Every structure is written in structure tokens, then in C-alpha cells.
Amino acid sequence: MKNSLKKLLSLLLTSLLLTVLIPGSAWAEEEITEPGMASLNPAFVQYQEDVNAGTLNTSIIDGHGRGYIPPPLKRYEGMADTEITSAQTLPAAFDLRETGRITAVRSQGDYGSCWAFASLASLESYIKKDTTVDFSENNLMWNSGFDGSPDDGGNYSMATAYLARWSGPVNESSDPYDTPKKTGLSPVYHVQEVKSIPELPSAIKQALMDGGVLYTSMYSVPLDGEEYYNPDTFAFYYDGTEEPDHDVAIVGWDDNYSRDNFSKKPEADGAWIIRNSWGADWGDGGYFYMSYYDTYAGSNVTAFHNAEATDNYSAIYQYDPLGNISAMGYTDGDNTAWGANIFTATASDNLMAVSTYALTPGTSAEIKVYTDVNDGKPNSGTLRTTQTETFARGGYYTIDLDNPVGLVAGQKFAVVVKYRTPGTNDSVPVESRFENYSSAVTANPGESFTSNTGTGGWYDTSKKSLSNVCIKAFTQSRDTFANCLYRTHVQDQGWQNWQSNGGVSGTSGESLRLEGIEIKMDTRGYDLGIEYATHVQNQGWQELKSNGVMSGTEGQSLRLEAIKIQLTGADATQFDVYYRVHAQNVGWMDWASNGGEAGTAGFGYRLEAIEIQVLPKGSPAPGLTGQPFLENK
Incomplete structure (x- = not known):
């Protein structure tokens, strides 16, 4: 009876200790907390009301279209910009027309396509530092993917989505303006970054000098009268409260442009030089001056200052073809939330980069990549890499991974991002469905998630406005096999030169012993290492060495008699390592693989040479594999 009581007390005590020491997540799934959705941009709400009521002012001005639509997510401008150069270093005037870094003035006609002209003007100007290009506004306005027709307008966010998903840009010659919709054209560049420039003159000026033309928004109705626009000096100053309705391009500035040039006098001198998209017969050859x-x-200033070759990556994984439309977050007040996408690899490629949006200046993104994840659990499986980036400005960014991740076709992998967004709790950028704007958005369960802890409790965003997290993944094809490098220390010769994948290291027919060996992997894009052990005269098997550390001896005149080699790292399962040795009195032996023994033991035979090959998993062996090792027992 006493023994039974002792056992019962022991069990109760053990149970109590386990309850205290084991975290709750080990007993039950972490509770899922639904995120909140960012408040709609008031200007977008008014726009939707006007569309539904049929009261939206879409009239053209003096035969020219407008076309700016406010996006659902109001741009956050509240933080200081750390990239701003001191105003003392900037000239009093600057004009891209004088540098040649600008393309010709064009006309949008009566289409609401000003946003396409302003966006592509910025991109063309950026590229013009190297070459002159002419991109198709027609392709952008017809293939934006958003609701409405080319008459209905757009904005910088829509242009960013089109470029970020690799729908464009395409050349004007492939899709000329004012022609019917064309689909299926390939982009001539990949755009991987679009920056939001803050409403600070010094930041705008520096961006103009560094990268070229900038997109911006304005209220344009007063351009049709002389209360705010002086047609003699082409000077414009509006101080009212009507919402923006038109997009144009900033091409320069003049700090000394006189306030007397304006019909309505601003408080001081100074003007931005603006290029319109109403043709060269309007204004000053298509240009005007804005106070x-x-x-x-400085409203909505955006820099489309990035263009990369289309072979930068071979594939893109994405669920957000319409880009950053809204945001999600949690009301815990720390401006932090996690977003994640689970993808399935379509090919055995290297994951080289990921992209996402910074919703506020100073946003930080802690990126983690997991492979072999479970459904609905982005942070399950194997953590392959972690990297943190901070963005001085809001915008769309691509982050090259310092440690690319090898993927296998059919493998599920997740990109998890911890967002810290100073100034707002709406931290996770999402694509969401809104009527009369983004009704083409679709979302499937099991693809996109948010969490307020990052350890679990993953909320499936498809449940909320059919939302998708704005995280893309970029891969590159693996053109070559993993490269194995090795060299041997040979009797009377010392260290030989490095050999790689199948090269012979050592000697043959010279009766010289191998005394030491170094082996390492030379790969980019794989988490792949190598370790090895040698059987040494009078010592037997040594402990495992790895990644270039010598196994064997040096200066002791001791022969190597056998070796075993195996791969390490998360990508080791994708490859086989084969090796064979040339042994005294035997010659070339058969191939061993993946930790098997090669050589002899108990005979006193020296190794004289070695070949090593690393091949994709399942590849045929380089030769016979029947007898790689002999042992005299």
C-alpha cells in the first residue's frame, strides 16, 4: 500500500512539473487572432460614393483627359527621411531637359491615362542614363488588371502592381497608343523596386538628380482658367481643397522662380518644373511651373527608378498580381505583425530573392524561409535562412537573399516576414478585393497568412476581403551541379593543386602514398557542406573533418588507407557524393557513396589517388559500385 501511494505521489508531482515547465503551445494549438483591416483612404471612399451615385467628374479639360484615382490605402508620410541630403548641397535650379535625361512629351488624348504616362516617364528617364526607350502606355492602361476602362484612370499603386508582377514594361512599337487591347506581350525589363518619395523638397530634389523624372499628383481643373494658371508664364498655383484628379511628372525645379509669375501670388518664390501629358502644343512645349x-x-511623389534585365530571375511566385491595395495588423500597439505565403516549388531551382512592400518610412522586415512546411503553418518545417532589412522610405522592394535556398520540385516552402512599421499597426501589406476597383482579386485558402506572434495562430487572409499577403519569391534555374573541390598531400611532393568534380588528385604508377586530404564545396544557392574521415596507418579511423579542414597527417610519413565522405546541410538530400580510390596492389577500386568506406583496411596498402563527384540525387553512378572497400579481418 505504501509503495502504491509513493508511486501515485510521484506521478502527480511529475505531472505538476510538466504542466509548469512545458509551454502551452506543446499542449494545444496557439489561438488564432483575426487581424484588423486598415481604414480606407477617405478620398477613395468619396470616389466610390461618386462612382456609385454617378456624380464623378470625368470631364476633359480643353480636350485633354485627366485620370487619377485615389488608392484604397492612404500613403503614410509621417516619418523623417534618413536618405535626404543637406539642402546646402543642392543647386538652386535643376532641369532634366538640360541634361538630356528625359523623353519626348506625349499626349494622352481624352483617355484617363495620365497615371500611365507619369509612371512610365519616370521609368524611361531612369533608363535614359544608359539608353533611350519608349514604353507602351497603351499596354499599361489596358492591362492594369483593375476595374474600369482606359477612360476611368489609375494611380501609382496600379502602375507598380503591373510592373512588379512582370506584366510590363513593353515597348511602344509592340503596342502603340490608341490601339485595341493586346495581351501576351513579354516585358523588356523587370522592375524590382519602386520608392515613395516623402513630401520634402530636399528629398524630391535629390531623387530627381539621382534617378530622373518623378511621378506626382495634382488638382488640374484650374488649368482651364486664369484664376490659378497664368498662360503667359505657364505658372500654376492652387491653394484650394479639392482632391487630386491628374498625374504629371516632375522634371526639375527653380528656387528663384518669381512669385510674380503666378496669377494668384504664393507666399514666396520657387517652383517645380512639371511635364504634362497633354502634348507639346500645350503650355510651354508641354511643360509648366507649379509653385x-x-x-x-510634392503629392504622391513616386520614383520608378529601377530596371533590371529579364534574366535576373527565371521564375516568380506570387499571389498578389494587383499589388498592395490594403493592409492588415493587430491593435497591440507595437507596430508589428507577421505575414507569410506558402508556395509550392514548380521546379528544382534556387530561391534567390523575395519582395514585399514597406508601408511606412523606416519599415523593417525580418525575412525567414522555411522548407517542407505543413499546411496552414508557415513556420513549420526547416528554417533555411533569416535576413533582416530596413527601408528608409516606403515603397516596393526586392531583397536578394544572402544565403539562397535550394528548392525541389513539388516542395512546399514558406516566406515569413515580420514587419515593423513605425507609425501604424497596419503592418502587413495585402492585396484585397474592392468593388469598382479590384474586383478581379481572387484568393485561395492555405496560401496567405498573418499572425500577431509569428510562432503560430496563423490567420488565413483569404477569409477577409479575399486578401493575399504581398510577398513574392524569385528563383533562378540551377544550370550547373554542385561543385566539389579537393586536394591531397602526397609523399615527397606535398600539397597538390585543387581538383574538382571528377579530377584525379594524387599519383598513379609512382608508388607514392597519400598522407592528407582537404575537401570543400564551392556552391552558391545551396545549403550544402561536406564532411569526411580517413583511415590512417597505425591510427585507424580519424574523427570527421569538414569543409576544407585536413584529414590525415602532415610530416609524419603515415599513409592513408581508406576514406569515407558524406554531404551535410539542408540540401544534402538533393545530391549524392561518389568517390573512388587508387590503392596499392589493387589499382582503381569501385565507387563508394554517401558515407560508405573506400580503400582497404588490414592490408597495409596505401592510397595513391582519389576522384570525387557530386551529382544530383538519383543520377547514375559514375561507374561500378560493387567493391569500393576491402578489409582483411
Whole structure:
């Protein structure tokens, strides 16, 4: 009876200790917390109301279209910009027309396509530092993917989505303006970054000098009268409260442009030089001057200052073809939330980069990549790499991984991002469905998730406005096999030169013993290492060495008699390592693989040479594999 009581007390005590020491997540799944959705941009709400009521002012101005649509997510401008150069280093005037870094003025006609002209003007100007290009506004306005027709307008966010998903840009010659919709054209560049420039003159000026033309928004109705626009000096100053309705391009500035040039006098001198998309017969050859003190001077300034070759990556994984439309987050007040996408690899490629959006200046993104994840659990499986980036400005960014991740076709992998967004709890950028704007959005369960802890409790965003997290993944094809490098220390010769994948290291027919060996992997894009052990005269099997560390001896005149080699790292299962040795009195022996023994033991035979090959898993062996090792027992 006493023994039974002792056992019962022991069990109860053990149970109590386990309850205290084991975290709750080990007993039950972490509770899922539904994120909140960012408040809609008030200007977008008014726009939707006007569309539904049929009261939206879409009239053209003097035969020219407008076309700016406010996006659902209001741009956050509240933080200081750390990239700004001191104003003392900037000239009093600057004009891209004088540098040649600008393309010709064009006309949008009566289409609401100003946003396409302003966006592509910025991109063309950026590229013009190297070559002159002419991109198709027609392709952008017809293939934006958003609701409406080319008459209905757009914005910088829509242009960013089109470029980020690799729908464009395409050349004007492939899709000329004012022609019917064309689909299936390939982009001539990949755009991997679009920056939001803050409403600070010094930041705008520096961006103009560094990268070229900039997109911006304005209220344009007063351009049709002389209360705010002086047609003699082409000077414009609006100080009212109407919302923006038109997009144009900033091409320069003049700090000394006189306030007396304006019909309505601003408080001081200074103007931005603006290129319109109403043709060269309007304004000053298509240009005008906007006062620094205009209500919308510096509004929505965006730099499309990135263009990469289309072979930068071979494939893109994405669920957000319409880009950053809204945001999700949690009300815990720490401006932090996690977003994640689970993808399935379509090929055995290297994951080289990921992209996402920074919703506020100073956003940080802690990126983690997991492979072999479970459904609905992005942070399950194997953690392959971690990397943190901070963005001085809001915008769309691509982050090259310092340690690319090898993927296998059919493998599920997840990109998890911890967002810290100073100034807002709406931290996770998402694509969401809104009527009369993004009704083409679709979302499937099991693809995109948010969490307020990052350890579990993953909320499936398809349940909320059919949302997808704005994380893309970029892969590159693996053109070559993993490269194995090795060299041997040979009797009377010392260290030989490095050999690789199948090269012979050592000697044959010279009766010289191998005394030491170094082996390492030379790969980019794989988590792959190598370890090895040698059987040494009078010592037997040594402990495992790895990644270039010598196994064997040096200066002791001791022969190597056998070796075993195996791969390490998360990608080791994708490859086989084969090796064979040339042994005294035997010659070339058969191939061993993946940790098997090669050589002899108990005979006193020296190794004289070795070949090593690393091949994709399942590849045929380089030769016979029947007898790689002999042992005299």
C-alpha cells in the first residue's frame, strides 16, 4: 500500500512539473487572432460614393483627359527621411531637359491615362542614363488588371502592381497608343523596386538628380482658367481643397522662380518644373511651373527608378498580381505583425530573392524561409535562412537573399516576414478585393497568412476581403551541379593543386602514398557542406573533418588507407557524393557513396589517388559500385 501511494505521489508531482515547465503551445494549438483591416483612404471612399451615385467628374479639360484615382490605402508620410541630403548641397535650379535625361512629351488624348504616362516617364528617364526607350502606355492602361476602362484612370499603386508582377514594361512599337487591347506581350525589363518619395523638397530634389523624372499628383481643373494658371508664364498655383484628379511628372525645379509669375501670388518664390501629358502644343512645349506652395506640391511623389534585365530571375511566385491595395495588423500597439505565403516549388531551382512592400518610412522586415512546411503553418518545417532589412522610405522592394535556398520540385516552402512599421499597426501589406476597383482579386485558402506572434495562430487572409499577403519569391534555374573541390598531400611532393568534380588528385604508377586530404564545396544557392574521415596507418579511423579542414597527417610519413565522405546541410538530400580510390596492389577500386568506406583496411596498402563527384540525387553512378572497400579481418 505504501509503495502504491509513493508511486501515485510521484506521478502527480511529475505531472505538476510538466504542466509548469512545458509551454502551452506543446499542449494545444496557439489561438488564432483575426487581424484588423486598415481604414480606407477617405478620398477613395468619396470616389466610390461618386462612382456609385454617378456624380464623378470625368470631364476633359480643353480636350485633354485627366485620370487619377485615389488608392484604397492612404500613403503614410509621417516619418523623417534618413536618405535626404543637406539642402546646402543642392543647386538652386535643376532641369532634366538640360541634361538630356528625359523623353519626348506625349499626349494622352481624352483617355484617363495620365497615371500611365507619369509612371512610365519616370521609368524611361531612369533608363535614359544608359539608353533611350519608349514604353507602351497603351499596354499599361489596358492591362492594369483593375476595374474600369482606359477612360476611368489609375494611380501609382496600379502602375507598380503591373510592373512588379512582370506584366510590363513593353515597348511602344509592340503596342502603340490608341490601339485595341493586346495581351501576351513579354516585358523588356523587370522592375524590382519602386520608392515613395516623402513630401520634402530636399528629398524630391535629390531623387530627381539621382534617378530622373518623378511621378506626382495634382488638382488640374484650374488649368482651364486664369484664376490659378497664368498662360503667359505657364505658372500654376492652387491653394484650394479639392482632391487630386491628374498625374504629371516632375522634371526639375527653380528656387528663384518669381512669385510674380503666378496669377494668384504664393507666399514666396520657387517652383517645380512639371511635364504634362497633354502634348507639346500645350503650355510651354508641354511643360509648366507649379509653385512650391501649391496644395499638392510634392503629392504622391513616386520614383520608378529601377530596371533590371529579364534574366535576373527565371521564375516568380506570387499571389498578389494587383499589388498592395490594403493592409492588415493587430491593435497591440507595437507596430508589428507577421505575414507569410506558402508556395509550392514548380521546379528544382534556387530561391534567390523575395519582395514585399514597406508601408511606412523606416519599415523593417525580418525575412525567414522555411522548407517542407505543413499546411496552414508557415513556420513549420526547416528554417533555411533569416535576413533582416530596413527601408528608409516606403515603397516596393526586392531583397536578394544572402544565403539562397535550394528548392525541389513539388516542395512546399514558406516566406515569413515580420514587419515593423513605425507609425501604424497596419503592418502587413495585402492585396484585397474592392468593388469598382479590384474586383478581379481572387484568393485561395492555405496560401496567405498573418499572425500577431509569428510562432503560430496563423490567420488565413483569404477569409477577409479575399486578401493575399504581398510577398513574392524569385528563383533562378540551377544550370550547373554542385561543385566539389579537393586536394591531397602526397609523399615527397606535398600539397597538390585543387581538383574538382571528377579530377584525379594524387599519383598513379609512382608508388607514392597519400598522407592528407582537404575537401570543400564551392556552391552558391545551396545549403550544402561536406564532411569526411580517413583511415590512417597505425591510427585507424580519424574523427570527421569538414569543409576544407585536413584529414590525415602532415610530416609524419603515415599513409592513408581508406576514406569515407558524406554531404551535410539542408540540401544534402538533393545530391549524392561518389568517390573512388587508387590503392596499392589493387589499382582503381569501385565507387563508394554517401558515407560508405573506400580503400582497404588490414592490408597495409596505401592510397595513391582519389576522384570525387557530386551529382544530383538519383543520377547514375559514375561507374561500378560493387567493391569500393576491402578489409582483411
